[in-house]
Amino acid sequence: MPTSLPAFDALLALLLVWLAGRLLVTRDLFKAVVLFMVFGLMLALAWVRLAAPDVALAEAAIGAGLTGALLLDTVFRLRGEAEPPPPRPSAGLIACAMLAAALGAMLVWSMLALPDDWFGLTREVAAAMPDSGVTNPVTAALLNFRGYDTLLEIAVLLLAVLGVWTLNAEPPPAVPAAGPVLEALLRILLPLLVVAAGYLLWAGAHAPGGAFQGAALLAAGGVLLHLARPFSFGTGWPVRLALTAGFAVFLIVALLLVLVGGGFLAYPPKHAGTWILAIEAAAMLSIALILVALFVGSARHTDRGRADAGAHDPPA
Amino acid sequence: MTLSDWASVALLAAGAFFFVAGTIGLLRLPDVFTRLHALTKADNLGLGLILLGLALQAESWGELARLGLIWALAVFASASACHLVARRALESGAQPWSKRDAD
Numbered sequence: 001m002p003t004s005l006p007a008f009d010a011l012l013a014l015l016l017v018w019l020a021g022r023l024l025v026t027r028d029l030f031k032a033v034v035l036f037m038v039f040g041l042m043l044a045l046a047w048v049r050l051a052a053p054d055v056a057l058a059e060a061a062i063g064a065g066l067t068g069a070l071l072l073d074t075v076f077r078l079r080g081e082a083e084p085p086p087p088r089p090s091a092g093l094i095a096c097a098m099l100a101a102a103l104g105a106m107l108v109w110s111m112l113a114l115p116d117d118w119f120g121l122t123r124e125v126a127a128a129m130p131d132s133g134v135t136n137p138v139t140a141a142l143l144n145f146r147g148y149d150t151l152l153e154i155a156v157l158l159l160a161v162l163g164v165w166t167l168n169a170e171p172p173p174a175v176p177a178a179g180p181v182l183e184a185l186l187r188i189l190l191p192l193l194v195v196a197a198g199y200l201l202w203a204g205a206h207a208p209g210g211a212f213q214g215a216a217l218l219a220a221g222g223v224l225l226h227l228a229r230p231f232s233f234g235t236g237w238p239v240r241l242a243l244t245a246g247f248a249v250f251l252i253v254a255l256l257l258v259l260v261g262g263g264f265l266a267y268p269p270k271h272a273g274t275w276i277l278a279i280e281a282a283a284m285l286s287i288a289l290i291l292v293a294l295f296v297g298s299a300r301h302t303d304r305g306r307a308d309a310g311a312h313d314p315p316a
Numbered sequence: 317m318t319l320s321d322w323a324s325v326a327l328l329a330a331g332a333f334f335f336v337a338g339t340i341g342l343l344r345l346p347d348v349f350t351r352l353h354a355l356t357k358a359d360n361l362g363l364g365l366i367l368l369g370l371a372l373q374a375e376s377w378g379e380l381a382r383l384g385l386i387w388a389l390a391v392f393a394s395a396s397a398c399h400l401v402a403r404r405a406l407e408s409g410a411q412p413w414s415k416r417d418a419d
Contacts, residue, residue, distance in 0.1 A: 179403065185396040192389075 009049055016042055029078065033071040040064025053208040054138045057200075061216030066291055069223055073295065133272025134205040142210065143276045147265035151254065154247045154283060157290045161243060164294055165235065182228045193221040201284050205273060211246075211280040215287035222292035233293055243293065246286025250279050320372045327369030334362035347413035348405045352398045359394035363387060 019042060023035035040063040047056035125137050125145070132140035142150050197214035204210030225231070233239045253275055254265045262268060267275045317325075334357060341354025367383045374380045 179400075181396050181399045185392060188392060189389075 005049075012042065012046055012049065016046060029075045030072075033068060033075055036071065037064045037068035040068065054210065054213070057208060057213045058216065061213065061220065062291075066216060066219055066223065066295070070295060073297075131269035131272070133267060133269065133274070133276050136204060136206050136208070136210075138208070139204045139210050139276065139280075143279060144265070144267060144272060147250075147254070150283075151247070151250045151265070154250060154287065157287060158244060158247055161290050161293045164297060182224075186224055186228055189224065190221050193217045197284065197288070201277075201280055204280060205277065211283040212287060214284045215291065218284070218288035219291035219295075222288065223295050226292065226296055231296070233289075233296060239289075239293075242289050243286055246279075246283035249282035253279055324369040324372045327365050327372070331362045331365030331367075331369060334358050334365065338362060348410055349402055349412050352402055356394050356398045360391055363390050 016039065019035055019039040023032045023039060026032045026035065040059060044056045044060035044064065047053070047059055125141065128145065129135065129137060129140060132144045134140050134144070197217040200209035200214040200217065201211060202209075204213070257266055257275075258264055338354045338358025341357070342351050345351045345354055364387055367387045371380055371383050374383065
């Protein structure tokens with residue numbers, strides 16, 4: 001825990017609850033999305049206060065930034081559709097609210113019921129760190145101790161892209177050209193984002209960082225680039241291979257380790273660091289591409305964009 | 317407290333003042349353009365003064381460089397975002413506020 005600031009923490013907690021309430025009850029979708037992004041930033045601040053900079057990075061970049069951009073894009077596309085009727089407090093809604101309240105009460109109760117000297121799995125993790133191949137406990141948990149969790153997360157992201165491609169949404173309304181200022185900003189930001197992503201990937205072994213954080217930065221660059229000069233991925237084989245590379249490398253390593261007798265994702269301690277870095281590098285590129293593909297949208301609209309606007313190819 | 321500590325306190329307070337002023341401006345000013353004006357003041361001057369105050373406490377050149385980088389990135393991003401919002405507002409027909417509107 002960083003410096004003790006009880007008043008600040010209390011204010012932050014209250015602010016989070018207030019923001020969550022506001023964004024749920026507001027009728028204006030745009031306002032709700034903006035509130036959601038503010039909520040994400042405040043949540044990132046809360047993670048910093050809980051001494052979890054890894055989670056804070058991911059929350060700020062993916063939770064507030066990319067999800068916010070996706071939701072804003074959705075609101076933009078929904079413009080002109082008929083307004084949904086105002087919700088009435090139905091029996092289902094009340095049941096959901098009661099379930100959520102019960103779950104919340106249970107979580108608070110289980111927090112309060114913990115013994116004062118409870119450290120969770122901290123000691124077990126610390127004891128296993130020398131064999132993990134990295135010195136950052138978060139990366140050790142994500143890529144080694146609970147590697148299958150991360151493997152399945154990447155699979156979920158991949159499924160999301162498949163879903164978006166399958167839905168084949170309408171092309172978005174025409175957006176005016178970006179202009180010289182955004183282009184200039186991109187020329188400064190894109191190289192910095194690539195360097196920062198590479199740094200985060202490398203730093204993940206011993207400090208806060210890793211594949212997801214690096215991928216979020218890369219994806220932010222991709223989204224900006226798409227906003228300035230709409231591009232398309234298409235659905236060609238190179239794109240499919242790049243999208244699936246992270247999951248494929250992860251799975252192949254896992255299966256190889258089974259074949260040599262270690263077990264599913266049980267790295268030999270001596271080479272664990274190398275395996276983890278290889279998986280994370282592939283995962284970072286794939287996750288970044290997946291996140292950008294989610295933002296770019298359906299494959300059909302991208303093909304049309306290419307024909308009409310002579311769109312540019314992505315750099316990644 | 318040393319002299320540099322006092323200077324830090326003064327700079328941080330001045331930075332906080334610009335953030336408060338920018339927030340009040342955002343809430344109270346009449347149209348999108350004047351609000352942007354208030355907002356970018358907070359980003360540039362408020363953050364700049366706060367980082368300057370922190371820079372006096374920096375323990376290495378690396379820390380100093382990172383503070384400088386944060387400020388530069390925030391200024392670039394806020395100036396560009398301000399420009400984009402203002403341009404979009406103009407294109408969609410927002411009329412800049414003038415004294416006549418106040419009457």
